[in-house]
Amino acid sequence: MTDFFATHEEVLNRAVQAIAERGYWSAYPESPSPKVYGETAAADGKAAFAAYLGGEFPLGQAGVGERVATEVSPFGVPLGIEYPRAEADALIAAATAALPAWRDAGPQVRAGVCLEILARLHRNVFELANAVHLTTGQPFVMAFQAGGPHALDRALEAVAYGYAEQTRQVGEVTWVKKADTLHKTYRIAPRGVALVIGCNTFPTWNSYPGFFASLVTGNPVIVKPHPRAIAPLAITVKIAREVLAEAGLDPNLVQLAPEAPGEGLAAVLAIRPEVKIIDYTGSTQFGEWLEASATQAQVYTEKAGVNTIIIDSTDDFAGMCRNIAFSLTLYSGQMCTTPQNLLIPAVGITTEAGPKSFDDVVTGIADAVRGLTADPAKAVEFTGAIVNPDVLTRLTSVTELGEVVLAAQPLAHPAYPDATCWSPTLIKSTTGYDEEWFGPITFAIPTDSTQNSLEVFRRTVGDRGAITAVVYSTDEQVLDAAELAALEVGVNISANLTGGVFVNQSAAFSDFHATGANRAANSALTDGAYVANRFRVITARRPA
Amino acid sequence: MTDFFATHEEVLNRAVQAIAERGYWSAYPESPSPKVYGETAAADGKAAFAAYLGGEFPLGQAGVGERVATEVSPFGVPLGIEYPRAEADALIAAATAALPAWRDAGPQVRAGVCLEILARLHRNVFELANAVHLTTGQPFVMAFQAGGPHALDRALEAVAYGYAEQTRQVGEVTWVKKADTLHKTYRIAPRGVALVIGCNTFPTWNSYPGFFASLVTGNPVIVKPHPRAIAPLAITVKIAREVLAEAGLDPNLVQLAPEAPGEGLAAVLAIRPEVKIIDYTGSTQFGEWLEASATQAQVYTEKAGVNTIIIDSTDDFAGMCRNIAFSLTLYSGQMCTTPQNLLIPAVGITTEAGPKSFDDVVTGIADAVRGLTADPAKAVEFTGAIVNPDVLTRLTSVTELGEVVLAAQPLAHPAYPDATCWSPTLIKSTTGYDEEWFGPITFAIPTDSTQNSLEVFRRTVGDRGAITAVVYSTDEQVLDAAELAALEVGVNISANLTGGVFVNQSAAFSDFHATGANRAANSALTDGAYVANRFRVITARRPA
Structure with a gap:
């Protein structure tokens, strides 16, 4: 089995350095040019996405038997992609069952798996870009950049913060005070099931930080996509499940939660006692409902404001x-x-x-x-x-x-x-x-x-x-x-922005996207506070 | 003016190292022996505390004119120390007015002031120990250790975590991406007014982590002591105010909130919109009320459990x-x-x-x-x-x-x-x-x-x-x-504890006191999660 941590350790270390230094850095080239990605990459990605249209998406995840197809392209392109309708009890049961092995795998294994997921998403970035483009209405180059490399950079940033936070203290120590010697072990305990609620406009960019922050810190993730922008997150979940399976882990650590029209699955999942973390981007109304109602969970929201x-x-x-x-x-x-x-x-x-x-x-x-x-x-x-x-x-x-x-x-x-x-x-x-x-x-x-x-x-x-x-x-x-x-x-x-930097764009590893200090968002996507409370440390002490 | 940061930088760096390594380390000797603290230290401290009995405590803080004297010693010793009764509006107004200069002073100045407060508390540790002893009923050696050096270690630990968290990214950077160059400044914005609600049994040990975590991250602190254990925190606030004044800062960054019997001042303060952080140790009932009611604040609680x-x-x-x-x-x-x-x-x-x-x-x-x-x-x-x-x-x-x-x-x-x-x-x-x-x-x-x-x-x-x-x-x-x-x-x-380590005792810099992962406490006193959300980072970008 590939040691994903060893494969990606260098980029992880570079990312950890970048979040401290905050100069310009990026791990994924933002130009969709054939010089960067190869002559056939654009066409291959377009074809790969086109193959999903009008059929059942190959998610490889159990559903209740029904299929749902709720996406409507702002470009008027018929999509008709069918996803297996999910059900809260089954999602939560599967996530809960998958937790212990993922917890026990430890921060290195988890970081390696997360970075391998990112590498594979990057390998399929044109497929992802087509999905973002057609479901969100973003122009293609923007869909490529914001939905691909920039989203992957934000994901890597979350992995870097999460990894650094889990490893900021040693995993074990021999503690000696006069005649007493104790061997102490510090284990990372995830919070529980994490819920990521995606939005219509930036299904990957806005979901990836919470998704990877929760996953790298040991929490199984249920992704509830916006009913009109499922495909980008379906591709993400599919690839994540493939990597998990290859790593000998339970693919149900990452699940998609497609719903029938009007089902309100996000609200159902959000107040389940097993759900301990929620990441949400969307309307102020639902965001404030989550903050007030999902009191059993750590709730991270990005809502609306007046820029x-x-x-x-x-x-x-x-x-x-x-x-x-x-x-x-x-x-x-x-x-x-x-x-x-x-x-x-x-x-x-x-x-x-x-x-x-x-x-x-x-x-x-x-x-x-x-x-x-x-x-x-x-x-x-x-x-x-x-x-x-x-x-x-x-x-x-x-x-x-x-x-x-x-x-x-x-x-x-x-x-x-x-x-x-x-x-x-x-x-x-x-x-x-x-x-x-x-x-x-x-x-x-x-x-x-x-x-x-x-x-x-x-x-x-x-x-x-x-x-x-x-x-x-x-x-x-x-x-x-x-x-x-x-x-x-x-x-x-x-x-005084007059050149090529626009206020709409924030750069991973340098700009904090939001502040968490005003009503528009209660977190920064991403900083220390965004990851530190997604897990707890449990100490075991034994006489040495 | 003394550069308190330079004075204490070495111990701060050592503490930051200790929270990562988690071996045995302490900055304040736990033995009350005259060999450590000097022949007259014990008698001097006892006399200093005795001088407060039956009179007005020299807090140097405005009150509403009334005095309150609510302490009852479990040892049956008449205390009769009078404190100026505080009033919520005045406390909050004074704290709010003090905030901007403290925010703008930056992490180094704040850490220096906090460490100087700890150094002065340590210099008066026998006075503090007598106050803890007589108000809590702890035996004297325990009151000295838990209420003095161990509490100071826990405070230093909180300062170390808070300082590390604020300085984990650079304060400013020049960001260069192709033709665009931006100068970026990352400023620490405190949450707002912090409230620390003390308990009857460990007025210093349990209050110091929250007190110093909030203070070092830029938040003015209002200390609401338990009506039966005011003196240890009054001494703390008095010394903190003296250090702040010497540093040219507003002493109202730290205020004591003594209340008349049955006043319920903690609950009044806790739901004020200006109060953005609450640290509480005490009953499950009031702790759970705080968690549910003080939704405008970050609430850190230590409640009860079944050990x-x-x-x-x-x-x-x-x-x-x-x-x-x-x-x-x-x-x-x-x-x-x-x-x-x-x-x-x-x-x-x-x-x-x-x-x-x-x-x-x-x-x-x-x-x-x-x-x-x-x-x-x-x-x-x-x-x-x-x-x-x-x-x-x-x-x-x-x-x-x-x-x-x-x-x-x-x-x-x-x-x-x-x-x-x-x-x-x-x-x-x-x-x-x-x-x-x-x-x-x-x-x-x-x-x-x-x-x-x-x-x-x-x-x-x-x-x-x-x-x-x-x-x-x-x-x-x-x-x-x-x-x-x-x-x-x-x-x-x-x-298998059979020697000189007892489960009641947790060691600063090595043991996480609680976990924050069960109902007895929602935080660890102290870890990254305990400090990371007490402030936010606000970025300003200008073309360079």
Whole structure:
């Protein structure tokens, strides 16, 4: 049997180093270029995914006999992939039975298995990317990057944190105090069954940290995918089960929980006494229900917030507008990191080209969005598709809140005639922006001054939380004040992004994705706190 | 101004090393000998504490004008120390105002201040020991050790964990990815106001880990002492405030919250929205109320459980009986670590001197307790005094549950004529033992076999939790089975203690006090999970 730990020890050690140093590092190349992945990789991956369409997914996991097929592609592509409907009792019984051997295998074996799963996912990254692309509506290159290498980096980061935390003390020691000598053993006891509840938009990127953090620390994982984005996690579970079986372990350490429409399986599983860990990404409503109701479990949630850009001044007006426009357009604003609120002084701002009025700034950003979306064929490679009908509903209703600067327009997708693609909406408004409007919806909000912008920022993020924030200013004091405000309301902040870094994107091993310090998320995906309470240490002492 | 971090950096680094290596290490000598602490230290400390009696404690902290004096010494010594009654709004307002400068001081400054507080407490350790002795009823040497050096070691351990956790990633980095360069700053954001709720029996030992874990991670601390054991924490708060003031920081970062009788201040403070961290030691009832009610806070609790000894066989019958007897007698069983249930096969056990019947084993232990308590003048140096009237009530009511093998007897204390001192009770019983009987109360429980003992152990600890467990056996398979059972129910276990190590005692830097894996405690006092979520990391990114 392959020693997976030995195979992957070097990359693990490098990852452990990276989470301390936090410079740029990545284990999985983000370019889908044939030069990196080989001439046939893209076509092979596409074909591999196409083979799943309209048939039974080869999950290799017991089900209740029924099959479910609930996925609807935002690109209008018929999917029809059938998954074995799962049942809570059977999932939990199988997970519970698998726990002891996984616990006793220890941190090294577990880390080795987790890293082998990642290596195999990476080997099948184009298959995974096609699954993410077609189920989420992400444009392909983004689906490849965010759903593939970036998600794998986040998974590796979680494995590194989990491994480091379990091994931060010795496994055993001989303790000598005067005449007394004890041999002490420190064993890692997992919490119990872990539940990962996936989301529609980032089924791999948002699920992998919790999945691997729980798995590496000894907990069997049940993956409850979003009913509209099952395939990426089905591929993940399938590969994980194959690796576990090869390692002589119970494949039921990782199980998929596909459900029939309207079944509400997440809520059923979440309050089962055997379920001790829950990782969730999704709506604030269900996230807060989980936090309040699943009191038997450690609950890690990423919910919604009001991401904000504070515009005070800039020495690169075009760069600022271009950078913001890209952030607003990318995947139709359907990222938990997409900015929603632009706080701009009503009196305007100073720039390298002289003063710009409030309307100049709004127009500059709107024009930059138009530039990205003028040609539908190119636009859809930024916007992707609208993930579900709720977003479309909001796209209409939001226009009642203010003056529409940029009206959402349908975009024809050259490859997918039935795709639901739209350009973004930008409205000037002084109301409605203090809650999340998920989708390609941006509020340009006139404020009394930058000072007032900071007050609005503190109030809205303090009340609703946020995952991201940006400040544009040429004034160090303003940057400092904005960073202090961000520190106080507990949100990560970026300054003066005008180049190739966008606030939507956080880099594994360097950026903490969220903070866990505001209402938008109670954890950082990933840091020490994200892994440390997924297991406990049990000591046995014997006279030596 | 003294650089406290530089002064104490070496001991901090050594402590960080110790929590990884987990061999024997201590920073504060546990022997109260004049050879260690100087000829006059004991008398000076006694006099310093005596100076507080019957007067206003020099806390140097604002109060509402009223004074409270609620302490009652189990040794019958009049205390009459008056403390300024505190009020929730004022405490929280002062703590909140003190937070920003403490946050901005950073991990090094905070660690330096914490270690200087520990150094000054150590310099006043005899004063502290007298306070612990007279308020808790602990015998003096124990009050010195557990309330002084051992508590200080536990505090240092918490500082080490907290410091390591905050500094596990760099404070700033220049991140370079192709054309993009960002300067990133990682700031530690404390959770908010921390509340420490002290207990009657171990006001320092049980409070210091949470106190220092919260303080070093940037959170202002409000200490709500038990109304009967205020002085040890008043001395602690006084010294902490002095050090903070010397360091140019706000002394209100550490405040004492003395309350009038029956005020219920802990519950008032615990659900205040500003209170984000709670550390509690005490009854299961209030601990579970905190866990369920203080949902705005991270809640760390140590409650009650059913500590158990499984007796299968031994090759040192006398050593076993002596060791168990000492554990049962020490501080009248009023330790959260004192064994309560002795599970002994009804058919008896094998020993180096041949078979012993169930009654032989019980008699052996009872005789060993009698040996320790026969001479009242010597006995009280083991038993100390009964901490409060509830314990005495239980001492009577428990006798209805079975055959009394060892009846509690009043013990005259040579130094304190009004002390409430009693020898322990040991009863044979098959009922009542599945809940905690706090105090000098032990159940000898006949089981069908060691196998059955393990079942009872799993059931009772699984239902009620435990802080400690012991197994006596000459059979490796039994030891392994007991350790597996302990792993599964999540309790630390010791085997064959017959010498100078007692299960009641856990060693800082080596033993995790609790596990956080059973109902008796939701945390380990101290490990990574105990500190990691007391702060969050907030990132600021600027183009470099």
